[in-house]
Amino acid sequence: MSSTxxxxxxxxxxxxxxxxxxxxxxxxxxxxDTLVLDAMGGGGQMNIIDTIENYPGLxxxxxxxxxxxxxxxxxxxxxxxxxxxxAESVEADDDTVSVTxxxxxxxxxxxxxxxxxxxxxxxxxxxxxxQGRGVSYCATCDGAFFAGQRVALIGGGDSAVKEAxxxxxxxxxxxxxxxxxRLRAEQVMQxxxxxxxxxxxxxxxxxxxxxxxxxxxxxxxxxxxTGEQRTLDVGGVFVFVGVLPNTEFLGGLIDLxxxxxxxxxxxxxxxxxxxxxxxxxxxxxxxxxxxxxxxGTTAVLNIQQMLDTETPPRDLARVCEVEP
Amino acid sequence: MSSTxxxxxxxxxxxxxxxxxxxxxxxxxxxxDTLVLDAMGGGGQMNIIDTIENYPGLxxxxxxxxxxxxxxxxxxxxxxxxxxxxAESVEADDDTVSVTxxxxxxxxxxxxxxxxxxxxxxxxxxxxxxQGRGVSYCATCDGAFFAGQRVALIGGGDSAVKEAxxxxxxxxxxxxxxxxxRLRAEQVMQxxxxxxxxxxxxxxxxxxxxxxxxxxxxxxxxxxxTGEQRTLDVGGVFVFVGVLPNTEFLGGLIDLxxxxxxxxxxxxxxxxxxxxxxxxxxxxxxxxxxxxxxxGTTAVLNIQQMLDTETPPRDLARVCEVEP
Numbered sequence: 001m002s003s004t005x006x007x008x009x010x011x012x013x014x015x016x017x018x019x020x021x022x023x024x025x026x027x028x029x030x031x032x033d034t035l036v037l038d039a040m041g042g043g044g045q046m047n048i049i050d051t052i053e054n055y056p057g058l059x060x061x062x063x064x065x066x067x068x069x070x071x072x073x074x075x076x077x078x079x080x081x082x083x084x085x086x087a088e089s090v091e092a093d094d095d096t097v098s099v100t101x102x103x104x105x106x107x108x109x110x111x112x113x114x115x116x117x118x119x120x121x122x123x124x125x126x127x128x129x130x131q132g133r134g135v136s137y138c139a140t141c142d143g144a145f146f147a148g149q150r151v152a153l154i155g156g157g158d159s160a161v162k163e164a165x166x167x168x169x170x171x172x173x174x175x176x177x178x179x180x181x182r183l184r185a186e187q188v189m190q191x192x193x194x195x196x197x198x199x200x201x202x203x204x205x206x207x208x209x210x211x212x213x214x215x216x217x218x219x220x221x222x223x224x225x226t227g228e229q230r231t232l233d234v235g236g237v238f239v240f241v242g243v244l245p246n247t248e249f250l251g252g253l254i255d256l257x258x259x260x261x262x263x264x265x266x267x268x269x270x271x272x273x274x275x276x277x278x279x280x281x282x283x284x285x286x287x288x289x290x291x292x293x294x295x296g297t298t299a300v301l302n303i304q305q306m307l308d309t310e311t312p313p314r315d316l317a318r319v320c321e322v323e324p
Numbered sequence: 325m326s327s328t329x330x331x332x333x334x335x336x337x338x339x340x341x342x343x344x345x346x347x348x349x350x351x352x353x354x355x356x357d358t359l360v361l362d363a364m365g366g367g368g369q370m371n372i373i374d375t376i377e378n379y380p381g382l383x384x385x386x387x388x389x390x391x392x393x394x395x396x397x398x399x400x401x402x403x404x405x406x407x408x409x410x411a412e413s414v415e416a417d418d419d420t421v422s423v424t425x426x427x428x429x430x431x432x433x434x435x436x437x438x439x440x441x442x443x444x445x446x447x448x449x450x451x452x453x454x455q456g457r458g459v460s461y462c463a464t465c466d467g468a469f470f471a472g473q474r475v476a477l478i479g480g481g482d483s484a485v486k487e488a489x490x491x492x493x494x495x496x497x498x499x500x501x502x503x504x505x506r507l508r509a510e511q512v513m514q515x516x517x518x519x520x521x522x523x524x525x526x527x528x529x530x531x532x533x534x535x536x537x538x539x540x541x542x543x544x545x546x547x548x549x550t551g552e553q554r555t556l557d558v559g560g561v562f563v564f565v566g567v568l569p570n571t572e573f574l575g576g577l578i579d580l581x582x583x584x585x586x587x588x589x590x591x592x593x594x595x596x597x598x599x600x601x602x603x604x605x606x607x608x609x610x611x612x613x614x615x616x617x618x619x620g621t622t623a624v625l626n627i628q629q630m631l632d633t634e635t636p637p638r639d640l641a642r643v644c645e646v647e648p
Binding site for chain 2: 018021022025026029030031054055056057058059067070071073074078186187188189191264265266267284286288290291292293294295296297298301302304
């Protein structure tokens with residue numbers, strides 16, 4: 001054996017968003033020796049949510065980063081803390097799971113994958129070139145740069161409509177471009193968007209190109225039913241057209257669905273008995289903070305039960321130092 | 325047809341605890357016409373929790389009834405409210421679900437069963453007779469009556485140890501009686517119980533009788549390995565030996581597990597396509613507020629998707645009034 005294997009922890013949690021942090025709260029309280037890996041300091045998608053009002057128990061609307069901070073501090077109070085790293089690959093055998101990160105290697109008796117999901121892009125000409133120059137995937141982060149301007153927003157789901165409402169309070173005008181003839185968002189959000197006097201809708205339309213040299217100057221639209229094309233003059237383009245799970249680093253280790261999301265049973269167990277998944281990264285998640293938190297809690301309590309019923313494996317790291 | 329059927333709602337939620345209230349929050353925001361039935365004004369088992377500190381996002385420990393109140397007010401803010409009633413039976417066909425309560429009949433296009441679970445009893449002589457006279461299933465409710473006294477507490481799980489700690493701050497002494505030789509509770513709670521100087525343990529012991537005439541005077545114990553019997557002089561007996569799901573009113577309508585808990589898929593769907601379950605009442609729940617809230621949210625968002633894709637059935641109530 002060429003090198004000493006890393007210390008064996010009870011539990012490694014990949015991702016410090018809502019699912020990973022909830023898991024950390026319960027793991028800490030359960031006195032599991034736990035590592036929570038997150039490249040960004042935690043919070044996950046909560047960091048880019050302007051206002052949260054539907055997480056059960058909130059007495060008033062709260063900025064996402066504030067709820068993220070509360071959860072992280074609560075987790076740390078109970079003894080679990082964040083390690084700044086990100087998984088690049090994972091291996092597993094019958095007894096342990098090994099994670100290779102950018103800065104180190106980690107080994108645990110169990111793993112929770114709570115790496116979340118990220119925004120899908122349009123993949124049209126101009127999009128990549130103009131990212132950070134008017135093309136954005138986060139209204140909360142970038143909206144203020146477009147005060148007084150007209151912007152386009154692409155999408156029709158919850159995030160799209162929520163972000164349209166946010167932008168409408170900052171910018172001069174929002175045109176929501178949606179490939180279908182109706183929204184998929186929550187009714188209450190739809191109603192608010194229809195009532196806003198500076199939001200209009202380009203129905204059954206797709207963006208074929210984002211225009212501009214140094215910065216966004218407009219978008220090129222095509223009407224999907226008629227094929228008719230037109231140009232919309234806007235200074236910003238906000239893209240909310242879906243999410244991709246952060247599961248590439250898993251290789252073929254556990255079963256994924258056709259979209260790349262991790263398939264679990266109702267206990268959050270994946271196809272490998274020592275690997276669990278929680279939050280937006282799992283298949284069929286409805287992708288809410290409330291459900292991520294539930295998933296993380298379910299995963300830890302089932303892991304605790306699993307670990308309580310078995311004898312910990314010999315820690316190879318320690319054995320190697322005393323045996324030839 | 326002998327009588328007009330009740331008004332058809334989008335959704336009926338049975339139970340106003342954590343799962344039902346979270347479902348109500350999302351149903352209200354989704355503009356579903358929703359009835360939440362609860363015989364007691366909501367809160368469920370949160371009402372009998374002294375202190376909650378592990379619900380993700382809490383900045384400090386909070387009494388259960390306080391979190392219950394915050395959730396209920398949040399639900400009402402978004403347009404769903406409680407109806408004081410309790411389901412006595414449920415029927416369902418392809419299009420609708422009908423609930424018969426103590427005070428009325430209700431009809432919905434979908435149903436969430438979030439009726440929770442209740443405490444299991446010891447079923448030993450003296451227990452029923454002395455309920456409310458020293459036998460209790462809720463330390464938070466009744467602990468104050470036993471200040472300065474010695475009490476017995478039966479059980480070894482999370483609730484048992486949590487309640488033992490609560491009681492130890494109020495009463496003179498707590499003896500935890502457990503049929504096994506170790507606890508099943510969270511490690512951190514176990515450690516705290518072992519450190520408390522007025523908690524001791526009667527291991528591998530069962531209660532065979534609760535003694536006393538007008539009020540509890542003691543418990544009769546049997547050592548399960550040796551058969552040895554002894555009497556413990558106590559003024560109170562707190563019983564935490566498991567939970568029973570509140571599913572009797574369902575008859576054989578949907579599939580239950582061997583313990584009577586409702587079997588669901590990962591979307592919280594039961595064996596009937598219009599009936600969902602959430603929280604402690606569902607099979608394999610880890611019975612935390614965090615998971616109840618996740619379940620309720622998952623159920624509503626899947627129901628909303630189901631209802632959005634179908635044409636509402638003709639409301640027979642309205643048809644009956646204009647047709648002969």
